[in-house]
Amino acid sequence: MPGTVYRVQPIPPDPAHTVYVDAGSIRIGIEHRLLDDAELSANYEGKDMEEIETAVAGQNIEDNGVSLHVVGADDDHEYLRFDMFEREPHYHYIEKSGERQTILDFDRVAHGEMLPWALNQLRTRLPQMLRRAGGEDLIGKLDPGKVEASLAEVERLAVEAEAELTSAKRGERS
Numbered sequence: 001m002p003g004t005v006y007r008v009q010p011i012p013p014d015p016a017h018t019v020y021v022d023a024g025s026i027r028i029g030i031e032h033r034l035l036d037d038a039e040l041s042a043n044y045e046g047k048d049m050e051e052i053e054t055a056v057a058g059q060n061i062e063d064n065g066v067s068l069h070v071v072g073a074d075d076d077h078e079y080l081r082f083d084m085f086e087r088e089p090h091y092h093y094i095e096k097s098g099e100r101q102t103i104l105d106f107d108r109v110a111h112g113e114m115l116p117w118a119l120n121q122l123r124t125r126l127p128q129m130l131r132r133a134g135g136e137d138l139i140g141k142l143d144p145g146k147v148e149a150s151l152a153e154v155e156r157l158a159v160e161a162e163a164e165l166t167s168a169k170r171g172e173r174s
Contacts, residue, residue: 003093003102010081010092010101011039013069021153022073024146025138028122029069030157032165033083035061063087066161068118068154070126072138079133082118084158089114096134115158119151 018031063085070080081092089106111117121129126147127139 003104005100005102007100009098010078010094011035013067013078018069019157020071021150021157022146023150024143025073025141026079026147027071027073028150028154029067029071029078030154030161031067031069032064032161033067033085034064035083035085064165065089066115066158066165068122068158070122070130072135077135079135079138080129082114082121084114084118084162091118093129093133102132115155115162119155122151122154123148 013029013031014033017033018029020027020029065083065085067084068080068082069078071078075096077096078094079096081094083090083092084106089108090103091106092101092103094101106114106117108114127142130136130138130142
């Protein structure tokens, strides 16, 4: 299987900065995220932090962008995450067991911009992606009509969050 496997769980969504859209048996959260060394230190310690430090190999971490969080409506577990970061966009399969997650780099050259790609995956590959993340019990409960109906709102909120990020950066440069 491609990707990098971690035994640590991802940094959870920040409830103050995440808006959820109901899609039946799943909810999709939209969040503008900042990932930097301070955020890593605030969320990991001990062996978990050692694993992160080994993975980043002394690099200074600083990236941001919009994230989509695919969460089970009944169990509140995040199964999938699409981090549409500026520098290193990627996506996660987050196993329900809590024992590991797999992160895959996103290739903009091959796939274009990540938001349209991520929305297309949610439309056409959601059952397969949930299966890989250990969400088999959700697959039979998916209502494709509800998922599709939610994606217009997810896209609107994600584009709005991207625009806010762009506007904030322009303000920093002034």
